[in-house]
Amino acid sequence: MSRNRFGRTAALAAALTLAGTLGACAPIVDRHGYVQEGFDVESVRIGVDNRQSVQQKLGSPSTRGTFQSDVWYYISQEHQQRMFFTPKVTARQVVAVRFARNGLVSEIETLELEDGQEIALVERETPTRGRETTLLQEFFGNIGRFNDALRTGAMGDMIDRR
Template sequence: MFKIAPLPLRRLLLTATAVALLAGCAERVDVRGNLPDIEQVVEIEPGVSTREDVVRILGTPSTLSSFKDRTWYYIGQRQEQVAFFRPDITDRSVLMITFDERGIVQETRLNTIEDGRSIDLVGRETPTEGRELTFLQQIFGNLGRFPGATGE
């Protein structure tokens, strides 16, 4: 038979177990992308600031516009998660900075999570030609088809 630990040792073990369990419930905060501070954004003056000024203040953009490289986007989000629960997005923003032909800031616009819209995805699938292969047909279907197999 085993012996029951003395009272101070039991309290220590119970406390250590409780601390370990509560540590697993700590909140985790993830920041992804580039979330510029509002103090940095107000430093950018339309009609005055240049591309070099924007890079110095905010860093390189997350992405560039596909059309003539005249709009820069700074995209980021912050999410919090407690234990194993689904993450909660607390902040999401897209800062758009448009430049004129000379590289001077023309306009800045900030879209936040409140400006977003939910989009329903379409569940249809596009049919494709061909035949369905089983797992084994996929694995063994190419045996002997490689050029080096017959000494060519």
């Protein structure tokens, strides 16, 4: 009887462990940026809407153009992360609303994750002046060296009085 009870307990523990392990594999979904209920880009009309009407329909932009202040960007992004792995971007949407000089919408562009491009970062390093020393060289190199400021000024007065 106790042997059967041990078997049931072991089976129950194994089932709970398996359920916990499978539950931990579910991805964590996280959304960043501009997410608004009822976001309807189609409601914005080119040549008709101005900045105020776009803000009423779409809300405040995520950012505005740095070099072209007449462009408003609405940016949203979704990440998925499994356990301890690096998060992976699964969805991205960038809506660019451009305004003409008269303040009316001149163009609306929607970009998705597939439209993105990889940017190759430059791996060069700027060389520094001087020489590279190890920790031991720094430690033993300073033995016997004294700062001239200690011999003069307030500390110098204390040394001279002795």
